[in-house]
Amino acid sequence: xxxxxxxxxxxxxxxxxxxxxxxxxxxxxxxxxxxxxxxxxxxxxxxxxxxxxxxxxxxxxxxxxxxxxxxxxxxxxxxxxxxxxxxxxxxxxxxxxxxxxxxxxxxxxxxxxxxxxxxxxxxxxxxxxxxxxxxxxxxxxxxxxxxxxxxxxxxxxxxxxxxxxxxxxxxxxxxxxxxxxxxxxxxxxxxxxxxxxxxxxxxxxxxxxxxxxxxxxxxxxxxxxxxxxxxxxxxxxxxxxxxxxxxxxxxxxxxxxxxxxxxxxxxxxxxxxxxxxxxxxxxxxxxxxxxxxxxxxxxxxxxxxxxxxxxxxxxxxxxxxxxxxxxxxxxxxxxxxxxxxxxxxxxxxxxxxxxxxxxxxxxxxxxxxxxxxxx
Numbered sequence: 001x002x003x004x005x006x007x008x009x010x011x012x013x014x015x016x017x018x019x020x021x022x023x024x025x026x027x028x029x030x031x032x033x034x035x036x037x038x039x040x041x042x043x044x045x046x047x048x049x050x051x052x053x054x055x056x057x058x059x060x061x062x063x064x065x066x067x068x069x070x071x072x073x074x075x076x077x078x079x080x081x082x083x084x085x086x087x088x089x090x091x092x093x094x095x096x097x098x099x100x101x102x103x104x105x106x107x108x109x110x111x112x113x114x115x116x117x118x119x120x121x122x123x124x125x126x127x128x129x130x131x132x133x134x135x136x137x138x139x140x141x142x143x144x145x146x147x148x149x150x151x152x153x154x155x156x157x158x159x160x161x162x163x164x165x166x167x168x169x170x171x172x173x174x175x176x177x178x179x180x181x182x183x184x185x186x187x188x189x190x191x192x193x194x195x196x197x198x199x200x201x202x203x204x205x206x207x208x209x210x211x212x213x214x215x216x217x218x219x220x221x222x223x224x225x226x227x228x229x230x231x232x233x234x235x236x237x238x239x240x241x242x243x244x245x246x247x248x249x250x251x252x253x254x255x256x257x258x259x260x261x262x263x264x265x266x267x268x269x270x271x272x273x274x275x276x277x278x279x280x281x282x283x284x285x286x287x288x289x290x291x292x293x294x295x296x297x298x299x300x301x302x303x304x305x306x307x308x309x310x311x312x313x314x315x316x317x318x319x320x321x322x323x324x325x326x327x328x329x330x331x332x333x334x335x336x337x338x339x340x341x342x343x344x345x346x347x348x349x350x351x352x353x354x355x356x357x358x359x360x361x362x363x364x365x366x367x368x369x370x371x372x373x374x375x
Contacts, residue, residue: 015308015353019320022349026341035337044342047330048323052202056210060282062322063215064089066314067222067274068300071126073309074226075140075267078259079243084129084144085271086297087151088122090290092272094155095121096279097287100175101164110178115276122272123265125151130264134257140264148297152290159289171288181280182213213281220315222270227311239263271297299325302350321346 027037048058068085075082096118103113125147132138158164164172177185187193188207197204206212230236241249242259250256274296279285303321307313328342 015306015313015317018306018349018352021352022345025348026345029344030337030341033337035335039335040331040337040341043330043334044324044327046334047327052205053209054326056206056212058319058323058326059216060211060213060322061326062318063213063219063281064274064278064296065299065303065321065325066216066219066318067277068271068297069303069307069314069318070219070223070226070300070311071267071270071274071297072300072304073307073311073314074230074270075263076304076309077230077243078239078263079246080130080133080140080260080263080267082126082129082144082264082267083141083301084126084147084297085267085300086293086295087144087148088125088268088271089275089297090148090151090155091125092118092122092275093279093287094151094158095272096276097172097175098158098164100179100279100285101173104176104178107178107180110176111181111280114175114179114280115181115273118276118279119269119273122275123269126264126266126268126271127261129268130261133264134260148293152293155287156289159287166286171284172286174284174286175279179280180285181215181277182211182282183207211282213277215277215281218273218277219318222273223311223315226266226270230311235262271300274300302346305350305353308353 023041027041030037030040048054068089071085071088072082096114099117100110100114103110105113128147129140129143132143133140159170159172166173184193184207188197193207197207228236230240238249238254239259239262241252241254242256242263246256278296279287299321303314303317306320307317324342324346328339331337331341332339
């Protein structure tokens with residue numbers, strides 16, 4: 001009993017239970033709709049792990065989601081709800097595209113310049129939210145939602161300007177090749193590269209059939225940095241103090257307004273970084289006219305909640321979400337079940353994650369019952 005209670009009190013237990021419940025609900029819906037849940041889930045996992053290129057594409061898919069999840073999780077730790085990660089991502093992508101197209105320096109200069117442009121644009125967009133919150137007390141949810149739409153239409157405006165619009169398309173001109181962050185993009189298609197890869201089927205498939213890039217390594221580094229910032233630094237202590245009790249933090253001499261702005265600058269920078277890495281790391285290396293939100297930022301919300309706002313947890317939750325999004329396509333392709341079942345599954349997982357306090361409460365109840373029985 002004591003061991004069970006201890007396990008139930010751990011945060012990861014609640015998350016695992018939420019994931020299991022998500023799969024259970026999806027299985028019930030599939031069965032009711034007349035599909036075989038076993039075949040559907042088999043197709044899902046085959047679409048994630050079946051081929052080396054599938055695994056690579058899952059990691060590629062998980063990269064921006066992990067970074068936008070970090071953006072949301074970091075702000076949440078400071079008591080802010082960054083629902084504006086989508087808008088920060090959009091302006092980050094636009095800025096990276098503009099700089100990557102207009103500039104054409106050697107890669108050692110070009111890549112940092114383009115990535116920095118996207119990161120800075122996202123930081124600026126998040127900073128506006130933080131400034132309005134700190135100076136005027138305007139709730140960050142309201143300003144974030146409005147800025148999401150401003151970013152949406154600003155991006156479309158940029159795409160359709162004479163300077164950036166590529167004729168006979170609905171997209172902007174792509175960034176110059178010197179901006180690319182893929183792994184050995186020129187070598188792998190050269191004669192020497194093809195000859196070297198010919199002896200390794202797994203590596204050849206990953207290198208030649210996917211846009212494998214350095215993005216996920218950057219996402220891991222960002223998660224470690226945010227974790228260390230929050231839990232191993234004086235500034236992180238200040239930020240978390242603001243999140244736990246703003247009035248008490250201010251009474252203790254912590255500059256609350258300043259820390260709110262800093263938080264949103266960092267949160268916005270993470271979303272902008274996600275966008276820049278997509279522009280530089282995956283085809284088509286450009287922005288297109290948006291008819292609806294692409295959900296890179298909104299998916300980050302779900303991942304952050306699945307991770308319990310843990311920076312390191314965002315890495316694993318991002319991989320889970322990326323796997324569901326990418327592998328979920330095979331459910332429709334292979335057995336004809338609607339791909340929306342994956343959206344239902346992820347929504348259910350997030351729903352049960354929102355009820356995570358129930359599991360520790362159950363553990364406490366079991367502990368009390370055990371104590372009474374012992375008497």
